[in-house]
Amino acid sequence: MEHPYLFFVKLFELIGLGHFAHAYPHVIYSWIVMAILIVFGYLAAKAVTLIPTKGQNFFEILVSGLEEFSVSVTGEEGRWLFPIVGTVFIYIAACNLIGLVPGFYPPTASLNTTLSCALVVVIYTHIIGVKYHGAKYIKHFLGPVWWMIPIILPIEIIGHLARILSLSFRLFGNMMGHELVLGILFFLAGAFFAPLPIMALGIFVALVQAFVFFLLSIMYFTGAMEHAH
Amino acid sequence: MEATALSFFIACVTAAGFGIAIAAFGCGIGQGLGLRAAVEGIARNPESSGKVTVTLLIGLAMIESLCIYALVVALILIYAHPQAAAIAGLLGH
Numbered sequence: 001m002e003h004p005y006l007f008f009v010k011l012f013e014l015i016g017l018g019h020f021a022h023a024y025p026h027v028i029y030s031w032i033v034m035a036i037l038i039v040f041g042y043l044a045a046k047a048v049t050l051i052p053t054k055g056q057n058f059f060e061i062l063v064s065g066l067e068e069f070s071v072s073v074t075g076e077e078g079r080w081l082f083p084i085v086g087t088v089f090i091y092i093a094a095c096n097l098i099g100l101v102p103g104f105y106p107p108t109a110s111l112n113t114t115l116s117c118a119l120v121v122v123i124y125t126h127i128i129g130v131k132y133h134g135a136k137y138i139k140h141f142l143g144p145v146w147w148m149i150p151i152i153l154p155i156e157i158i159g160h161l162a163r164i165l166s167l168s169f170r171l172f173g174n175m176m177g178h179e180l181v182l183g184i185l186f187f188l189a190g191a192f193f194a195p196l197p198i199m200a201l202g203i204f205v206a207l208v209q210a211f212v213f214f215l216l217s218i219m220y221f222t223g224a225m226e227h228a229h
Numbered sequence: 230m231e232a233t234a235l236s237f238f239i240a241c242v243t244a245a246g247f248g249i250a251i252a253a254f255g256c257g258i259g260q261g262l263g264l265r266a267a268v269e270g271i272a273r274n275p276e277s278s279g280k281v282t283v284t285l286l287i288g289l290a291m292i293e294s295l296c297i298y299a300l301v302v303a304l305i306l307i308y309a310h311p312q313a314a315a316i317a318g319l320l321g322h
Contacts, residue, residue: 166294173297176304212290 007103008032026110033094033107062090066214073215074222081221084124088117089214096175096206100199109175111168118167121217122160129224140224167216174209178202234319241310245303252299259292 008028012021021028044059066089067082074081092108099106107113129137143152178198185194267285271278310316 166298169298169301170290170294173294173301177297177300180304208286208290212287212294215287 005103006105009105025105026107026113029098029105030095030107030113032104033091033098036098037090037094070214070218073218074225078218078221078225081128081218084120085214085217085221088121088217089210092117092171092213093207093210096210097203099175099179100202100206106175106179108171109179111172114168114171114175115164117171117213118164121167121213121220122164125220125224128221132225137224163216163220167213171209171213174205178205231320234316237312238310238316241306245306248306249296249299249303252296256292256296259295260289263288263292 006025009018009021009025012018012028041059044055047053048056063086066086067079070082070085071079095106095108095113097106098104099109126137129140133139141153141156142149143156181198182195182202185198188194263285267281267288270281305311
């Protein structure tokens with residue numbers, strides 16, 4: 001499967017790092033997303049006033065909306081978790097949306113990016129569980145009665161491993177499928193602007209998938225924080 | 230051996246096609262049932278339409294992800310077949 005014409009990959013070819021750029025376009029484009037997010041964050045936070053202007057307003061709505069939503073799921077004690085889930089949402093949404101610009105490749109269309117985000121979230125779940133419950137965190141995996149442990153423990157462990165798989169593959173499959181459909185439609189009927197409706201659907205899918213990742217992360221964190229049944 | 234290798238690959242691609250078709254069939258039914266319940270809920274109680282819509286979208290994304298797992302397996306079979314090197318070798322390329 002050949003990659004289409006990618007703007008920054010061509011740029012890297014000019015500097016002479018062409019082989020690296022062709023093999024790892026998702027790394028390069030994740031750098032681009034990071035640069036964009038850092039620049040926007042810096043610009044928004046530079047002149048924070050009491051009566052907000054346009055840029056600050058947009059970011060305030062975004063961040064406070066996400067924070068209130070996440071606190072409504074986790075409860076007030078989960079407010080300290082907001083930075084990581086907020087970052088996950090904004091990063092994944094930006095990664096997904098950047099794929100809609102012609103000549104750009106969404107980093108989340110590669111399993112490496114999505115697997116890294118999923119691993120961070122799931123490992124952090126266990127860190128939260130140990131932090132809140134100490135050694136008694138193991139009770140989360142043992143079920144209600146002691147004689148069902150040989151059945152419930154493997155199922156719970158497999159369930160936790162399946163979380164990594166499902167988080168990463170859901171995001172990867174959505175983005176990769178979108179890219180494939182765009183590529184095939186462009187090849188079949190590119191002159192008639194056939195990919196355009198798919199790109200409109202792509203905006204919706206990008207935001208929904210970022211939101212679903214965000215929501216599942218919050219629910220896993222809540223599950224680790226609460227008492228075992 | 231060449232004919233066997235080629236027919237094996239043909240079988241894999243056919244299986245991929247049928248697999249994603251069956252997954253899309255199941256996904257359509259599942260999402261239709263969810264959508265029916267959501268629209269009935271909004272019809273009964275129009276004030277709850279905001280919450281119902283958010284819950285509906287989350288549920289649809291969950292169900293869709295099952296179809297996407299099947300899509301990923303189909304794509305692996307067609308484009309990233311685990312035995313691609315062996316098949317290419319047997320086909321004499």
